[in-house]
Amino acid sequence: MDQTTLNYIVVGLSFALYFGIAIWARAGSTGEFYAAGRGVPPVLNGMATGADWMSAASFISMAGLIAFTGYDNSTFLMGWTGGYVLLAMLLAPYLRKFGKYTVPEFIGDRFYSQTARIVAVICLIVASITYVIGQMTGVGVTFARFLEVDVTTGLLIGATVVFFYAVLGGMKGITYTQVAQYVVLITAYTIPAIFISLALTGNAIPSLGLFSEHTASGQPLLAKLDQVVTDLGFASYTGHHTNTLNMVLFTMSLMIGTAGLPHVIIRFFTVPRVADARWSAGWALVFIALLYLTAPAVGAMARLNIMDTIQTGEIGAPEGNLAYENRPQWFKNWEETGLLNFEDKNGDGRIQFYNDKNAEFAEKAQEFGWNGNELDVNRDILVLANPEIAQLPGWVIALVAAGGLAAALSTAAGLLLAISSAISHDLIKSVINPRISEKGELLAARIAMTGAIIVATWLGLNPPGFAAQTVALAFGLAAASIFPVLMMGIFSKRVNAPGAICGMLTGLIITVGYVFTYLGMFFIPGTNLLPNTPDAWLFGISPASFGTIGAIFNFAVAYLVSMQTAEPPQEIQDLVESVRIPRGAGVAVDH
Template sequence: MTVLQWTATLVGLSFALYIGIAIWSRAHSTSEFYVAGKGVHPLANGMATAADWMSAASFISMAGIISFLGYDGSVYLMGWTGGYVLLALLLAPYLRKFGAFTVPDFVGERYYSQTARVVAVICAIFVSFTYVAGQMRGVGIVFSRFLEIDIVWGVVIGMGIVFFYAVLGGMKGITYTQVAQYCVLIFAYMVPAIFLSMLVTGIPIPQIGLGAADQETGTFLLDRLNGLHQELGFTAYTDGTKSTLDVLAITAALMVGTAGLPHVIIRFYTVPKVRDARISVGWALVFIALLYTAAPAVAVFARTNLLNTVTDQPYAEMPEWFTKWETTGLISYEDHNGDGLIQYVGPDAVDAAGAPVQNELTIDRDIM
């Protein structure tokens, strides 16, 4: 079987699994539809919460943004992970104890104010639409690459599939579907990460491989990447450009934003007891940490591979993955000097004579 056939088979089986679980666990009552009957085990709820959070934003874009931003990308790791600490300490147990189905219900009843309830509804809608926009783009990227179609059609197909099993199973169906989704997600992320780590550093644990020496040159991987960056006119990969205040502000905003996501908060209504809500957050942090600690390593491996693959190489000899991403419109090349070689450079790049070099390659940050 070809790689495409294997991919199609595995993707088809995973979707069949999701839809099968949604049908098996479909809701039979209002309580099951909205809060899964409040009978989900904390371990399963932790996995579902992790899958809920680590969807397109983390699975696709986390390594990409760290790969492009380098050290500055660490604020996203700190902010998004820290948000779950806020959830565990300040939100999850109290929301579960109160017993309302939605955050606006909680706010309205807690402050005895219909106005507060309306404000909470508006905030929830605004946050949801903002978040869904990013998630749907991620879905579009996956389907556009898999089916080799335009990203717009990828979004449409992805929305149709999600709509089907969400409406069919409600929160109960979604919960157990996301347990399976987490297993598929972490397997799909960690297996390439492990092989990349072994290929680049000889160490099978990506988190350790990030700080190890490159097998090819014997220099530390991050030192090598810093050198490549500076040679091509980029800022050194491990040099941060943000001020301390900027880092604190972004991290705080991400923490509060994570803690306030409606689709994450609703997860803590699905467990039997208040104590289980806290335990769910703990398990979610464990499951999220598996991916989040590997993401910086994947970012470094991918960035190093990209620079070595495309820099000053003939466009006609680019590997298959390059041309397939071009089909989706998420990679584009424009030969400004007509030499047929790809100049992928930063804003400070100059040639041997000291003249500025123009970048010829544009890469969407979500696909790194």
């Protein structure tokens, strides 16, 4: 059986499973559509949260970005995992105790203001739409290679699949579909990693293999990788080469952005009790750790494999680089997608893959007869190409295709639900037409989700960067706008409606302004006001890191405005107290 047929069978079976679950778990009420009837057990909710959380950015793009940068991109690991701990400890239980369906609903009720609710909806939509672009990018990349269709067709197929189970099942259908998707994606991620770790180090546990000896050379794997990349003018894999301030701000932006992303927060509204929210968070951390402990090894081993494939002998020797005509089949497969490109700049028929921006090495490369780097590798293909590079069995390659799609579709569905819930429940039901029937609201939610899918698909055709980079921007927007108001809403009785509104608007506006200054209107090339380079950034702070600065402004403005205006009503202060302090705490007990 050829590889394409096998891919179609495995991916088709996974889609059939998702469709079957959607039909079985079809939402029949708004409670089921928004919060799965609050009947999801903690273990299953933890697994669904893991799938919701481990998006295309985690499965497809993160290891690729780590692979081509090394230590400096460990910020993705630290920020995303640290942020989930922050969410689990500081927000999830309290928001579940509040007992609402959506994040804007909490903000509207806590700050006793429809205006606050509407501003929260705007913040949610901006962050979620940016995030979902990264997922649709991952869907297009995966389909383009494994089902041998162009990216546009792949996006349309993925959108159709999401439309079916998300619009039909709502949170109930999405939750149980995500449980299945977690099983698919974690299996697809770990099996190739185990094979590759065994091949390179003899250790079956990838995270331990990363610190083991490289079998072929006898050197520690990371030392071998450092040698290979530095010999070709790249920065050392294990060294720190970037602005430390920017690295800290980026990590913090990912952390607090994680805790402010509505599609993850609403997962904790689906469990029966407050205690179950904490248990769900604990289980989710276990399920997430299985992938995040493996990702650094996948990145390092993939980089070593691809470098060894291209550099076949002594650097600078006439026969030292792979002849283009002898390129392996995986290389040809990915060339057809347009995500891997070769340009023979010196006409020698061989592939020169090196850092031509390193002036010292570029001068040496000219002595070899090299006229510039000739290979362009899209970072998003590395995890998907890894099994082919390592020459693993066809069924493993097909499984990775299904896993990549599961990761992208699971998160896309959660984001689209957050968007549609905000529109149908927080705008239509709460502001525009409070008398709408439950049936009408459910229809409005499905129409809103359909519209969100169409917009996300269109935007996914022109992403502003690699999947993980696009997602990082979404985290910055959530960090600057949503996280501070949730924290103040739970832990401060003094912050009032004017403060919350001004804080959210300030955080969102200055972050969006900064991002657009350096990245432009995402989908219109050349519209940025300043070049997107470290030299042009304010104090060396990248657009993806600016969410932390936006959050600081949000907190500061909210407190300043609140101090200058009236205190919240007493019933609101009592509400905050009841959400934050367990029932019975501080009550005298007779002994």
